Amino acid sequence: MDTRIIVVTSGKGGVGKTTVTANLSACLAKQGYSVVAVDADIGLRNLDVVMGLENRIVYNLVDVVENACRLQQALVRDKRVDNLYLLPAAQTRTKDAVTPDQMRYLCNSLRGSFDFVLIDSPAGIESGFRNAALCADEALVVATPEVSSVRDADRIIGLLEADGKNSINLIVNRFRQKMVDKGNMLDVNDVSEVLAVKIIGVVPEDDSVVISSNKGEPLSLGLQSPAAKAFKDITDRLLGKDVPLSLPQGEQGRGFLAGLMRMLRL
């Protein structure tokens, strides 16, 4: 299988790029693929914390591109699942520490060694984003159903298209059906209409995401929750499986009473 390099990006910060990267990486690895999650957010690294690997970092991405270590030395292997690796970002440097040529070299080094390379892009549209997206074959754009996030996602999609990226999929994160029903949140259809790219998944707002991030244990590695199911579905769609897109019920759809009310259509 050829290596698929996928950049996870958004434009706006705080929409869940890192969570998506960590969970999709874990999910893909669980299905038997060799995966490396690359933290391209130089200076503001978080992926290591969300994946629970922060204590085992010795070298980082900048060390690799500056030839201070070999690539294999910088890769942190996840002990909970086979074939899952993290290439952490440097925390003490800035985005300028990596040039486009160095990023190209890094991606070429990873290509061929893994089935999937997931690159966690920094927020913004400056050099950090450009480096992260430079060698990606595909892009996953993460947006929350808020006007500001959708506008930033639109900007990012425009830039990705301008760079010749044809495979751009959208993940709508932190979706709350209850708020949509009350008219307080954009519907998935609204988001889809504005952004005009394929929606590959809708992840509901879910407390378990916060808990798992704080614990450093990606949902996909254990916990059962609506968000974990959404990440599993996205992974399957990434792998080309035909999984129908269904809107998650999130916090309102669980429990006996909620089920009964749904049955009675109340």
Add this chain to the structure above:
Amino acid sequence: MILMTDEFQATLKGERGCLRLVVPEGPPDGELVPLIDRTLDDAGKIVDGATIILDFQGRPIPGGVVLEIMEKTLLPRRLTVREWRTFDGKSQEMLKRMGLRTFERDPLEKKGLAGFIKNPPSPALILQRSLRSGQKVEHDGDIIIIGNVNEGAEVYGTGSICILGRLCGLAHAGCSGDESVLVVAGHFTTNQVRIGEKICYHDSKAPWWGKTVRMVVKGDQIVVDELAF
């Protein structure tokens, strides 16, 4: 008529007796010089010794890139730059500090008379795609967009603007001052429209929100008509 299907190529257009090189906003700074060089190479001998306008649209241009463009693309071809055009405020200031001529509307143009006195009207620009946030189109003449103008996108035309899809971004018709022009939107959901020197503000409570509308200047204000066919 200019038909643009691939917006992100650098394009050469004729404008007021010289050539205008429109540089796309997409590519990173490091790719600008090769892109301009390639475009000028493709144009062949017609550009040698010509006077050009370098139009960077809304993108910022660092000083180093300006110098590199001069050194590697303009000087070898003996090109004279009539104008360095960008809508990025900081870049404009920097260009002025470097002593370079930037985009300034002349007083005649501001009154909307330039088209009648100096030049015949330019052909309409037909854009067959949607404009995403941060993308900008400006054209000396009418603009027809077969697509949407998303929030954060901007359209500036010295003539009328017709958007067949959704208008969520900014449309400024008659941007050189002509207020006899109009704006048509297939699905109106924007907060601001400008015609000439007039600006009107809207919100979702407006009765024409989400409708097909035409906007023209009558008296001192912009009037919105809902279009029904």
